[in-house]
Amino acid sequence: MTASATPAITTRGLVKRYGSRTALHGIDLDIARGNVFGVIGPNGAGKTTTMRLLLDIIRPSGGELRVLGESPRSGGAALRQRIGYLPGELHLATRARGRDFLAHYAEISGPVRLGVVDSLAERLGLELGRPVRSLSKGNKQKLGLVQAFMHEPELLVLDEPTSGLDPLVQQEFLTMLREAKERGQTVFLSSHVLSEIQQAADEVAVLRAGRIVQVSTVAQLRESAVRRVRVVVPEPSAALVADTLERLPGITGVRRVADRPRAAAFEAQLDAHVDTFVKAVGRHELIDLTIEEPELEQAVLGLYNGAGGER
Amino acid sequence: MSRVLPLFRRSLADSWRGLLGWTAGVAAALLLYLPLYPSLGGGGQLQSMIDSMPPELVKTLGYDAIGTGAGYAQSTFFALVGFVLLTIAGVGWGTGAIANDEENGQLELTIAHGVSRGQVLAERSAAVLVKLAWLGLVAVVLVAVLNGPSELDIQFGALVATAAALVGLTALSASASIMVGAVSGRRSWALGAGAGVAVLGYVSNAIGNQTDDLAWLHDWSPYSWAFAGDPLTNGWDWQMWMLLAGVALFLVVGWLVFRRRDLTV
Numbered sequence: 001m002t003a004s005a006t007p008a009i010t011t012r013g014l015v016k017r018y019g020s021r022t023a024l025h026g027i028d029l030d031i032a033r034g035n036v037f038g039v040i041g042p043n044g045a046g047k048t049t050t051m052r053l054l055l056d057i058i059r060p061s062g063g064e065l066r067v068l069g070e071s072p073r074s075g076g077a078a079l080r081q082r083i084g085y086l087p088g089e090l091h092l093a094t095r096a097r098g099r100d101f102l103a104h105y106a107e108i109s110g111p112v113r114l115g116v117v118d119s120l121a122e123r124l125g126l127e128l129g130r131p132v133r134s135l136s137k138g139n140k141q142k143l144g145l146v147q148a149f150m151h152e153p154e155l156l157v158l159d160e161p162t163s164g165l166d167p168l169v170q171q172e173f174l175t176m177l178r179e180a181k182e183r184g185q186t187v188f189l190s191s192h193v194l195s196e197i198q199q200a201a202d203e204v205a206v207l208r209a210g211r212i213v214q215v216s217t218v219a220q221l222r223e224s225a226v227r228r229v230r231v232v233v234p235e236p237s238a239a240l241v242a243d244t245l246e247r248l249p250g251i252t253g254v255r256r257v258a259d260r261p262r263a264a265a266f267e268a269q270l271d272a273h274v275d276t277f278v279k280a281v282g283r284h285e286l287i288d289l290t291i292e293e294p295e296l297e298q299a300v301l302g303l304y305n306g307a308g309g310e311r
Numbered sequence: 312m313s314r315v316l317p318l319f320r321r322s323l324a325d326s327w328r329g330l331l332g333w334t335a336g337v338a339a340a341l342l343l344y345l346p347l348y349p350s351l352g353g354g355g356q357l358q359s360m361i362d363s364m365p366p367e368l369v370k371t372l373g374y375d376a377i378g379t380g381a382g383y384a385q386s387t388f389f390a391l392v393g394f395v396l397l398t399i400a401g402v403g404w405g406t407g408a409i410a411n412d413e414e415n416g417q418l419e420l421t422i423a424h425g426v427s428r429g430q431v432l433a434e435r436s437a438a439v440l441v442k443l444a445w446l447g448l449v450a451v452v453l454v455a456v457l458n459g460p461s462e463l464d465i466q467f468g469a470l471v472a473t474a475a476a477l478v479g480l481t482a483l484s485a486s487a488s489i490m491v492g493a494v495s496g497r498r499s500w501a502l503g504a505g506a507g508v509a510v511l512g513y514v515s516n517a518i519g520n521q522t523d524d525l526a527w528l529h530d531w532s533p534y535s536w537a538f539a540g541d542p543l544t545n546g547w548d549w550q551m552w553m554l555l556a557g558v559a560l561f562l563v564v565g566w567l568v569f570r571r572r573d574l575t576v
Contacts, residue, residue, distance in 0.1 A: 055423040058573035081425035091416030094325060107317040109425040147420075 006069035008033050008155050008186035009054065015062035016049050016210075023049045025210045026063060031203075033154075036177060036187040038201030038218075040194060045207040047190040048088045051159050054188070055085050068154055081109045084148035088159035088190070092140050098128040105147045112150045120146045123172055138164040149176060156180060158189040162196055174200055198222075225294035226252075226269045231281055232288035238264035241284050248280055249273050263287055318421075318431055322438035326404065330442050333400045337393065337446050341453045344387040345461045348380060357383070370520040373538070380463030381543040384454060389477050390538055393450060394513075397477060401443050401485030402505030408435040409569065410492030410501035419576050428570045432493055436562055439485050447478035465543060472547045476537035479554035483533050484509040486561040493565030496575040508533065533557065 009031040016024040024046045031037045039047050052058045053065060056072035056079075065072060070079050094101060099117075106112040121128050126142040135143065141164040148156060162170045177200045180187055191197050197204055197218070204221055206213040216224070229251075233241045238256075245254045245266060250273030259265035265288075270277055274291065281289065323330075351357040358378040361369055369375060373390050376382030409432065412418040421431060451474045458465050488505030495501070512534035519528030519535065529535035533554060540548030 052419075052574075052576065057419055057422055057576065059571075077425045077427045077430070080423060083423075085420070085423040087416070087419050087423070089416055090420070092420075093415060093417065095328075096321075096325065100324075104317060104321050105420075105424055108421075144420075 006033075007031060007066070008035070008068060009037075009188060010066045011050075011063065012065075013063035014050070014053065014060055014065055016046075016053060016058065017061040023210050024053075027207075027210075027212055029205065029212070029215070031186060031188060033186050034181060034184050035203060036181050036189070036201045038197035038204045039188070039190045039207055040192065040197055040204060041190075041207035041213075042192075044209075046210040047207055048159055049210075050207075051085070051088070051157050051188070051190065054157055055080060055083065081151070082154045084109075084151065084153040084156045084158075086144045086148040086156075086158045086161055088163075090140055090144045092135070092143065093133045095131050095133060097131055098126065098135070098143055101132050101143065102128070102147055102150065106150060109151050109153075113152070116150050116152070117146060120149055120176075123176070124169055138166065138169070141165055142169065145173065145176075149180070152183070152185070154185060156185060156187045156189070158187065160191060161189055162191065170196070222294055223272045226271055227274070227294045228267065228290075228292045229270045229277065230265060230267050230288070230290040231286065232259055232263050232265045233284055233286060235262045235264055237284055241281070242266065244280055244284070248277055251277065260287075316434055316437075318426065318434035319438050322408075322435050323441070326407070326438075326442070329400075329403075330445065333396065333442075333446055334449050336396050337449050338453060340392045340396065341388055341450065341457065344392070345384060345454065345457045345463065348383050349462045351383075367521060371517040373520070376541070376544075379544070380458075380461070381465050381469070381541075384463055384465060385473070385538070385541070385543045388450070388454075389473050389543065393477055394480065394509075394534075397443060397446055397481035398484050398505075398509045400446065401439065401481040402488050402502060402509070404439040404442060405485035405488030405505050406492060406498055406501040408432070408439055408489045408492060409565075410488070410496055410498045413492070413496040413575060414498045416576065419574060422574060429566055432489070432562070432566050432569055436486065436489050439489065440482055440558075443478050443482050443485060447474040450474050450477070466546070469543050469546045472551070473538075473543040476542050476548075476551050476554070479551055479558070480512070480533055480537040481509075483512075483554050483557045483561070486558045486565075490561040490565035493569035494572075496572075 007030055009029055011027050011029045014024055014027040015022070027046070027050060039050065041047055049058070053060055054067050054072060056076070059073065067075065068079060068082055072079060092101070096104070102117050106117070117128070124142040124145060126139055126146065132140070132143065145161060148158060162173055165173065174196070177187055189200070201218055203215065203217055205215045231241065231245070241264070242254070242256070245251055245268060250271040252269045254266055254268040257265050257267055270291070361374050361377055372386065374386050377386045409418065412421070422428065451470055454463070454465065454470055455467060457463065484505040487508040488501040491504035492498070492501035512532045515528040515532040516534040516539070519525050519532060529539050536550040536553045540550060542548055542551070
């Protein structure tokens with residue numbers, strides 16, 4: 001693995017149009033070597049389009065694109081040998097057995113070290129002796145993962161890699177990602193399974209309708225996530241607490257809800273100001289206090305819905 | 312990377328069952344038709360039957376010279392059953408080369424690996440042409456074997472020329488399918504293009520046979536380029552090279568567009 005200084009992926013104003021429909025409206029991305037970079041977004045956001053551009057399966061309508069320091073167009077076959085790609089919709093209808101299928105791609109994009117295919121297949125629980133087209137969706141997906149990983153490429157481009165995989169295999173896949181990162185490989189993956197991005201990725205781009213809504217680290221994204229909080233206080237201090245909540249920074253949508261007798265319950269959304277919140281309500285007598293763990297999902301849904309992160 | 316022509320070999324390996332089937336079909340056609348010749352053509356029965364048919368029909372089917380062994384083999388196999396079999400096989404393989412694979416989504420994965428578009432097109436086209444040539448070779452071998460027993464009296468050189476013409480003609484249809492697949496990525500268009508070349512060639516040849524006024528149609532019919540010179544009697548004909556030129560032209564046009572366009576995924 002060459003630990004070169006060139007970034008794994010750079011795009012500037014990357015545009016892709018299909019006739020009158022614009023799939024990507026000028027994407028800027030910088031993905032450093034050795035990073036695991038996740039991209040999330042709803043269907044049709046442009047995730048798959050971006051990945052296909054990296055592999056020269058489709059060509060940009062505008063903007064700049066460098067993959068491992070080269071343009072996918074001029075880099076050609078030699079560049080693609082350095083990339084492992086798992087398509088989002090994997091269609092495999094060949095009669096060839098899994099082993100022969102992989103041997104074919106190993107010939108094209110290899111070399112593949114001896115034993116790598118078997119060890120990957122074993123880890124994922126994939127049987128290589130059966131005809132590819134008779135495999136279940138999950139097993140085809142495993143085969144797709146093996147062909148992407150087997151030649152230990154500098155860059156892995158994985159479109160919805162865990163779709164169709166059962167939870168145990170998903171865990172194994174996450175381990176494979178960590179190992180790839182340790183070896184210095186760069187990973188660019190898309191997912192709608194947010195927990196997967198949360199566990200695997202260093203950085204996340206949120207894509208919506210062909211635009212990047214936000215690029216941040218997972219930690220930052222979690223910080224921008226909103227937590228649901230619930231405060232239960234004795235009835236007499238209700239007015240006081242309500243007043244405190246209204247004044248606090250980072251608290252929105254305070255509403256009083258029915259709870260137990262002679263008590264007042266308030267629910268609200270809280271952003272990153274956890275410390276201020278706890279200290280402020282801590283001055284009152286509390287019956288109960290709940291802060292739910294922020295879901296990345298909520299943060300992302302916030303980005304999908306509104307413009308830029310507020311709800 | 313260890314061995315040469317990976318896509319070519321994969322293509323053959325993926326389709327050997329089909330090739331076996333087509334080989335059996337060609338063999339069956341020859342083994343059914345040719346041994347009948349001594350009992351039909353030799354006694355002049357066939358000629359008298361042909362004489363009783365409407366002349367337009369005879370000209371359309373090209374049965375004018377069915378009274379000779381070469382004419383019989385030409386009319387029954389090379390110009391008809393063999394032509395149909397190899398056309399269907401070639402158009403099917405030609406459609407499979409790019410369009411079919413692209414439409415069902417498998418091409419995306421191959422293209423994303425360490426191959427160029429040109430290599431994919433070239434190796435898969437080569438596989439189609441080799442398979443058609445194989446069927447031509449099967450025909451040559453069987454006709455040569457049956458030549459004596461069936462009293463056909465066909466010259467070997469002329470037989471090779473005729474088989475080459477048949478392979479060239481059907482390769483033209485196949486490469487039309489490859490080209491349209493490479494340009495559009497559409498399965499139905501690729502199939503239509505290959506079948507269209509075959510049908511138009513056959514029809515314009517048949518109409519051109521009817522009267523001298525329409526004989527100019529032969530100039531535009533690949534079918535005429537292959538068979539108008541009666542290669543099974545007369546041997547090689549320069550017009551056959553037009554078929555090869557057509558194949559080359561189709562493949563180059565397909566390549567020029569295929570390397571530039573987006574894969575339709």
